[in-house]
Amino acid sequence: MNKIAVQVDDLTVAYNYKPVLWDIDLEIPEGVLMAIVGPNGAGKSTLIKAILGILNPIAGSIRIYGKPYTKQRDLVAYVPQKGSVDWDFPTTALDVVTMGTYGSLGWIKRPRQKEKKAALEALEKVGMLPFKNRQISQLSGGQQQRIFLARALVQNASIYFMDEPFQGVDATTEIAIINILKELRKAGKTVIVVHHDLQTVPEYFDWVTFLNVKKIATGPVKDIFNDDNLTKTYGINYKVSIQE
């Protein structure tokens, strides 16, 4: 068994005293490419935000390689939902990617040549180098998502959390993104993705967590991605044809 990258114990998160995540226990082994699936309002994004300390849970603990998140920030990169930011913000693609280096810089220190070089390399990796000086509102949805991915890559983390990276992107970008995620896994990184398209789960991921306020199941896709768990999660008779 691999090391445990992320360990969640008894996690409960509530908005205005209404639980949106209820007593979650979850172990994510190192080196998996994991999908979090579940219906709207299942708490998928909330789970990621709670792990990253963006939301305060009312109970439970979170460990990243055995230590609290605040001690392990350098090991973690985060890609929020594309819709969570204002793309009319006056800045360029390169500048957004450079934001990924801010964590390692800490307070007050400004990014310099080294950080800029790392950001350019990340842009190159996602095929966005020609657009580095473009204002971000002038990018297509797929290009914006690539910028977000590049910003996570520049953090050079061990664990990547991504909130719906395939939302509103074209087919080419989706393939480009999943290829980069698979490369990350090959390099021994752990990648956790909130995912909506159940059809592509077996093709893209090797690990899956079913979530609907409570954790339904977690494990290897080949063992647990079945109609039984899908029905338990989505509450209706759910059938997915899995191509062998």
Added chain:
Amino acid sequence: MSNAQIEIQLIASLVAIACAIPGTFLVLRKMAMISDAISHSILPGIVIGFFITHDLNSPILILLAALTGIITVVLVEYIQKTGLVKEDTAIGLVFPALFSIGVILIAKNANDVHLDVDAVLLGELAFAPFDRLMIMGADVGPKSLWIISVVLTITILLLFAFFKELKVSTFDAGLSASLGFSPVLIHYGLMSVSSVTTVVAFDAVGAILVVALMIAPAASAYLLTTDLKKMLGLSIIFGVFSAISGYWLAHWLDASIAGSITTMLGLLFLSVYLFAPNKGLISVMYREKQQRTEVSLLTFLLHLKNHSDENERHVNHLNEHINWQKVQSQTVLDLALKNNMILIDNNIVSLTQKGDEFTSKAIDYIITNEDSQIEDMKDDFFLFRG
């Protein structure tokens, strides 16, 4: 110019700069109304501070008033978090309540002192040079000039130190939190600076007009640039420009300085709103017209591509076939000719190779929506710029 005139313009300019810096971030955070709330609700803080210190320029008064500003923000967020009302409603509930407490306090207790509701609402820049700061018996200038200089210096130092943190938490609060730059901390830092600036500026321009100095320069700059640093720079330039030109407008009209400065801010925003190269009203209207023509052009090219028989391609038949007005047909034909996309031979229109390729590419793009294929077409055609 007399010394007093120079001093008034200097104070107005420094106030404008001190307002433009936090104002830029307030506009980007869509929090313009919060500055309105702060500017009103600091009144009870100023009144209570005045009772304690009997000096409108006392640092204790400034801090007390700024604290009321922070309390406003906390109250607005608290009411909003209950989920019972939206943010704008919460703002509308909090600041009139606090402001009215200030008005009653003035009416009940301050009838005999230099503090009245008019001065609070409108400020009086013209009196600023009368209140001098004396150090060991020597006159070193107006008190308010010194106070605004201190506040502006602190604001600029904070801006330089935390520019990166302000930027990332404004653009993406989630990322900022995950990187360890607490958005809540930065938010309250910005609110504190805004509150202190408002208190200091309020003495010069009054509670209502300070909002204009925070929001109008930043809103104008936002329409002109796509770079945060340039936006800050432009906000500052616009603020100073309005302060000085407003002063001379007041001089010429023999009217309120604060009112004239705000009028200049309004005129400035109006002209930027109309004439900004990309986001301005005129530019947007032109772009929409061009896009309509370009859609027609594409329709026309596609028609040519799909119909090889000559009677479908005769110049005069185009009106009938695609059902266009004559003027429109002419505009489209001209545009196609200008771009070497068609040839007209004996009144028969045919596609050039360039026109043929352009059409295939454009249709491909419309079907697949794959942006990367059409980068070179974006420069010439509005249609593909999204």
